[in-house]
Amino acid sequence: MAVNVNKKITDKITEGKFSEEIEIKDFLGEILIFELEHCEEARPRYMDKYEELINKYITKFEMKEK
């Protein structure tokens, strides 16, 4: 039984003026989806997931830099 997502949060991410060079908006979107999907679990394995996502965005950024 899922909890509804508060649209205000996703709208703020989409409309917010954040750092462009690293895709922070996409990253925030992904971690919030993860938080939502796992909010019904008592102990989400967030450390691994966060590491995976951070590495993904840093690699993307480095590719862009090259």
Next chain:
Amino acid sequence: MKIDFIKLENYRQYKDEKIEFPLLENQNLMVIQGVNGAGKTNLLNAITWCLYGKEKHLEEKYEGFPIVNKITLNELEPGKKCNVGVLIQMKDQEGKKMIIGRSLKFQKLKNGEMITARDPLSSSSDGATFRMIQQIKKDMEDVKDPEYVLNRLIPESIEEYFFFDGEKLNDYFRATSGEKIREAVFKISQLGLLENAIEHLENKKKNFVGRAGKLGSKAEEIREALNESEKLLKEYKKELNSLKERKGEAQKKEDEYSEKLRTSSIPNVRELEKERIEIEEELGKLEERIEELEKEKFDYLIKIAPSIFAYDPITKTKEMIGRGKEAGDIPPDYKKNFLEKLLREGECICGTDISKENECRKNIEKLLRECDDISNISGELTEGYANLRSIIDDLKDFREKQISYGKRIKELEEDRKRKSERLKKISEKIRGIDFEQIKRWEYKLTEYKEIKNNLVEQIAERKYYIAQEEKKIDKLNRLFDEELRKEERHKKLRKVLVFCDKSLYALKKIKNEIMEDVRKEIEEKTKSQFLDLIWKKETYKDVRIDEKYHISVVDQYGMEGIGTLSAGERQALALSFIAALNSVSGFNVPIIIDTPLGRMSKEPKKNIARNLPNYFKGKQLTLLVTEEEYTPEVRDKLSKRVGKEYVINFRETKKGSEAKVVAYG
């Protein structure tokens, strides 16, 4: 999410009942009617007991009595057991079921005494069995961590905004309720999700720093200091949350005993308690005003302090410039650049040739030498003179202002003292009333007030420590970053940390903005609904909710009018506020209101009956009403939205009381 049905087994006056709820979208309003004492509030208690193991709306007459039905208890043979249970079946938007059940076994001993037969696997203090079963596709499966999952769906800390007693809505306007409401708004608007992301990202960042491998000696030192500070900060935050929770509990207890006194059968006690509530509200405002004035005084001192310390040099400089002005030296008679131009062009204004060495040229050169020094700073001196005069004038006001601040603060402090003394007198008077129960309530009220005040001090202390530690961590982070910059091999780590910081900044910004947006939205909705509901359309013009979530009503003269609201108007305001809170929340939880129209007179009752279902649009709404509330007019206004209508039939026998919920008519 809607309730499909509730089953009650031996729960207080309900021996064996099943109440079906309406599920239709346009007819999801349910009315349960019953006389006072029939068991309406115990339906609310059955729900909170089932969900949280606590009867949150228990009336005093039931306090201390076991929850088991008295008839069952009397009929039970010695040595036998019986079960008390409440089961709630809910359905989500897709029609998937969720069943929540709590049960507790009782055993009758040979001497007739009743004891609880604890479930050995129970994690709750009363030994009850709690289960939650969820529909996954077509199967029903046990939920592994039911308390946790339930708390995500209907958090216990905000249940009172979904299941509430209309008669107690007044509590929202107490000066002390602001923080509680602010926290509820925080939870209700799902900001916990952002909180989790912030906490997890901060932990991940620490994890990156912690496993960064060998660093330079200074960076290593900073990393250790960071680690220690972060541990300390975590500890302080944990303590703060626990203190806040305890404060909330103490506040709730204080409110409960205050309500008992305010509605007691002794008129004098009722009056004294009302006076106490008013004085406490005024005291809260007084404290804020004193704090504001002290801050103003302090800021003024900080601003003026340099002038006080430099008073002598300032006055001397001003006098020197003044003397120069009087003597005509400032500004000088001749402008330096004018004399230079004459010498350059070789002709005086009188036409004399001064291109070569002669008496006239010598005179002009002498004048130039004399005015040279003063001319360079003449402009600054003239401007400075005006500034110095203004500083000295400000200093002349200093004493006056200090006296004025002191006088105003003293007056307010005296008022505070008078009010505090009056509060003591009120307490003494109530304790002096020859009625054991009143004395006991007053004693309890004082006890919880003291506990709360003590916790308030501890909370302030923790907040200070947290602010200090956060500052320290901020500084250490900057130093750590500087150290990492020095070595190329840490380039990647720096990138990761900068990325974490930028993301954390964005998350915190979003959280604060949403909090503010939600406040404004609730303010706007409360205002429009309240002005729609009330009958004195010309008297009240605005509703405001400030940053601390204090609610105020503004009358046609622009004055604060919450104190002048009648009981019915206060209830209308509270209903508007709670409906606004629910409509902006992300929670789709059924709403159950006990005695929603209790304090209303005839016309407002109709008005509210007409509008209330619209304010809770899309949500399953259950009203627990008395016959006096549910008049034919009210019934008529609600009829189109009512999906189910019940009456509680109540009977008392020698063995105990029994309530049956039957369809209306």
